[in-house]
Amino acid sequence: xxxxxxxxxxxxxxxxxxxxxxxxxxxVHEQFIDVMNERLPEIGERELELYLGVLGKxxxxxxxxxxxxxxxxxxxxxxxxxxxxxxxxx
Numbered sequence: 587x588x589x590x591x592x593x594x595x596x597x598x599x600x601x602x603x604x605x606x607x608x609x610x611x612x613x614v615h616e617q618f619i620d621v622m623n624e625r626l627p628e629i630g631e632r633e634l635e636l637y638l639g640v641l642g643k644x645x646x647x648x649x650x651x652x653x654x655x656x657x658x659x660x661x662x663x664x665x666x667x668x669x670x671x672x673x674x675x676x
Contacts, residue, residue: 636669636673639666639669640662640666640669640670643662643665643666644658644662647659647661647662
């Protein structure tokens, strides 16, 4: 059953918006990778280890398809919050 007051153009607009968002996300991902590849050589070994730890935790949580991205993010932030706070207070 189709939602009330929703015609084909409304549905295609929704798909266009989602496609646009997906494209923007892909662009930001690429930009992030480019920027980090430029900056990583400037970062000290200790910070590299911390970054790798946080990034590894994030990837591991996102790979768990039985969790929503929200749940994965909550778990990662919960696990790394103390690490981040400690580093910020240095």
